[in-house]
Amino acid sequence: VKDTNIPPNVIRRMPRYLRVLDDLLDHNVESVSSRQLGDILDLTASQIRQDFSRFGEFGQQGYGYNVALLRDEVASILGIGANRTAVLFGTGNLGRALLNNFNFKKYGFRVLAAFDVDTTVVGSEIAGVPVYDIGEFKEFVRENKVDVAVLTVPGNTTAPIVGEISKAGIKSVWNFTNVELQRLSNTYFESIHFSDSLLTLGYHLVRQYEYSKE
Amino acid sequence: VKDTNIPPNVIRRMPRYLRVLDDLLDHNVESVSSRQLGDILDLTASQIRQDFSRFGEFGQQGYGYNVALLRDEVASILGIGANRTAVLFGTGNLGRALLNNFNFKKYGFRVLAAFDVDTTVVGSEIAGVPVYDIGEFKEFVRENKVDVAVLTVPGNTTAPIVGEISKAGIKSVWNFTNVELQRLSNTYFESIHFSDSLLTLGYHLVRQYEYSKE
DNA sequence: TAGATTGTTAATCGATTAACAATC
DNA sequence: TAGATTGTTAATCGATTAACAATC
16 A cells, blocks of 8 residues: 555545445445446546555456455545544534434444533433533543544534634544634644535536536 | 636635635625635635636735625625525435525525425425425426425435436436435536545544644 | 456646736 | 735646556
8 A cells, every 4th residue: 555645636536436336335246447437436447547556456457346355445545444433513403413314333433422512412312422511522532532523513603612622632623514614733624514515506507508518 | 707617626616715705794804815815715815816817807906805895796606696496305314404504595595395205294394394295396396496406315215316306307406315426417416425525534534644744 | 368457657638826017 | 106916827736538568
């Protein structure tokens, strides 16, 4: 595994590969060529070979890639199986939806705790995850290894919480708030901005007839 | 407004600009330079000027950009105010969370209806949005202008529903399912893949010490 | 063996950055 | 006017695609 200085675009494609490979596995497909993968993902075969070859030689001439093997390589590149842990901030609708529905385990994460300010939920459990008062957060981090903080709090409370998270030494934030987080040297942010996504769609809505020609 | 053949990367930055401009407006900031915007968004001033100049001349030498004016230009580029409509498929946790919390109106969308197979929710309302049986979908689309279908159904039911949506003539799908949708010529897909995002974060988790140097 | 398909090098294409005249 | 900052052209950088020898 070579793996130094991989371009961000390549990294963002890896989870898509994993998704498709898992799907092929489910359908008992044994091998797949770069061309077939390209057809599924709307990428060129060339690009797919380039991407994988950055991490090693996983294929075989004349045969393609063994699905199970490639799947495991990709999973390992993405760190699935590294036994990661997360805590969640904000048990509103979205926080609850994540805890109840999102398969953290499938992606190698255990959610250890949730934190909220609402005293009516503190002390309860959501999908087996205990909810603590946000004041107990610092101590919790001292006593548990926490890799990721999941942020599902209201937008206006984001900034101070991010400060606390960073100070507590958590290295990564999975951000669902509608806030442009300022880069911090010791913290990696990965944001899901629903509005950005919907507005991108909105942009294409006006111009669809132009674009559909292409 | 020139606006032909804008690169995808530029389009994806527009919602971010809008977000920051709205924020500056909230703080009563009158003008902003490309450099200041660049600092906030971690982009170069040059890039920001390039991006805006694709759509017109919104700035003024020596002064920068008027925040309110630029905000309106960006909003209009993104089609906010075009009175869009959406329907939602699947009223599980995530669907509910969206209906209850996501401010569709702010981004120029009205949610006309939700559809589900679960007879216990059909006939009820969620956040003021009526829930119909999925069988009534076709007729609904015939009688109402629907721009976007929001997909928050379980993964395994996605494919047939997308087929129906496309056949009904809906031009855009906002996809929250964990499925790689196959490109369709007459339908635009915009997907939010939670897992892709978390796995990207996971990738950086292993290598953080390398990357934080940069 | 013949056909298929990889991994990689080179060529192309596109996007970002730098530079600067224009001008508020 | 002097300083600041735009919009745009040119230069650079990076990412995608094409091509092909190697080989299963």
